[in-house]
Amino acid sequence: MINGELIDLRAGAYEARIATQGATLVHLRHEGRDVVVPFDAEAAMPEGWQGRALVPWPNRIKDSAYTYCGQTYPVPCNEPATGSALHGLVGWSDFAVASDTPQEGELSEVPLELALPASYAYPWALEISVRFHLDAADGLTVTTTSTNVGAAVSTRATTGAPVLDGVSAPAPYGVSCHPYLTRSVPLDECVLEVPAALVLDVDPHTMAPLGTREVAGTDWDWRAGRLVGATQTDNAYTGLPEGPWSVTLTGGEGGHSAVITSDVPWCQLYSADRLGRPGVAVEPMTCPPNAFNTGEDLITLAVGESHEFVYRLSEKA
Template sequence: MNHPSLNGELIDLRAGDYEARIAASGATLVHLRRQGRDLVIPFDADACLPGAWQGKTLVPWPNRIAESRYTYRGVDYLVPCNEPETGAALHGLVGWANFAVVDEPGADGAAGADPFPAAVTLALSVPASYAYPWALEITVRYALDAEAGLTVTTTSTCVGAAVSPAAGVVGAPIEDGAPAPAPYGVSCHPYLTRSVPLDECVLQVPADRILDVDAHMAPAGERDVTGTDSDWRAGRLVADTATDNAYTGLPADDWQVRLTGGEGDRSVVMSAAVPWVQVYSAEHLGRRGVAVEPMTCPPNAFNTGQDLIALAIGQSHSFSWRMWEED
């Protein structure tokens, strides 16, 4: 069942006890529920915009570019500032772009069939710009499974790069006579919830290290979490602890972040296999949950180069994450 809204086309998915709603604007996860219980903080996509980047797809960089500028392979670029309080460029270029619905497997309309598909694929073309002179083709696939829950896969392909035709017109760096690969990172922005205040929940994050930030939310150095209130490895009550930091030192294979509490003391679990995760205690949403953002690179990677992906013309990168509820 699809219909238009303030957030673009809305697509409802269902499989077993799970149901989800996806908005075309930003390829956004509007809600995810199991047996009527919210696994992420929902919003009313027919009447409201999401708060604090709820559910958005973050491409071609997650988190922040400090001071809204970056130097990549010797070329300087300016990026529009969308976080005036820090002066940063936040969460990439596609959070408010209107993706097209290109595939809805299972919605065949047969008599007696479930009218809700179990999966949908959305697609977007991002043209080259002064801020980012590479062109990307992006798909985001949301798939529900009655047992496995929600799996989301974001695939980006670099389809070209603009070169500088004259002084004063920015382009991709030229290396060995050809445009350099695109700098690239990807993430997502769901807020896990148990429908009770975050302070009453137990949070588990299997990360050994935390990235501290300065007053402008720019990286200020890594440290070990051992013996600090940033150590969530064993799982503990959140209480009044606040965090808005990137964590690393994660297991090399799929890792899991778990939020437990509320009705039945169940857990919502998120898994991914990337080296970073941003954990934010959702003060902008009244601490009703916690943002868990698996990231391929840390904040400001466009400047530091740390864990930055170089996406050559014609090359694709895929990133997947999964979310489910445990009884």
């Protein structure tokens, strides 16, 4: 129970394991080959947020505080090295398996549900569903749906949601995921392809955004696909194609590719340097780092409104 309940899914040559804590993808394999870096969920916690759902913001909030509609909210700092609030509020929460999930037989799908209450850091209540669906042809599709179900009012001693024209302001919102693509060989030996034209530079000490620039002519141009070698990255990328786009990691025996597909405007890449470079974290994001302060590509959810985020993981020959 270190990572909550563990659920195994199977479909054709694909198999996946899901942990309820953090709605976490523990492993995904195709014909016995790892598509994502796995971990032993029965004995250990994941490294580097492996496979976790990132809600209601991805990446970092600078200085662990944000100002929204004139109100400032302190957020718990969980990355002391940068002073940041990292990866939202649900990564260590235990989701529940939906009550209508079959209790017997082999599963190819599981929906997980979580009620996130309002807090001093985030005075909106969300109902969150993460549905994992494994298909023999298409691989694993993960759909995260969040609904704003209420906004806390301010009291004498507590700052609730801001009020605009007599109505509670909509909830600021962003979402992502944290799988590490792998080919079960060192990342340096793999070819990475990312269809992003822009990279976000960051302050090396705080990881706060400094501004985007063209990838052309830099070490962060992956558009044609190239050997990773010793290149390091922990950056957000944008300038992605309209509609679905894919990031591909190719290498290892047989030259198969691990593929992640989404349609959101941002993608964080992390070369997992602190983990020994077993793969690359590829995090499709609806907004860039620190969006709760900048407002860039920030989603807002009025009470009763929902947002759906979808990504797919697969292996291609």
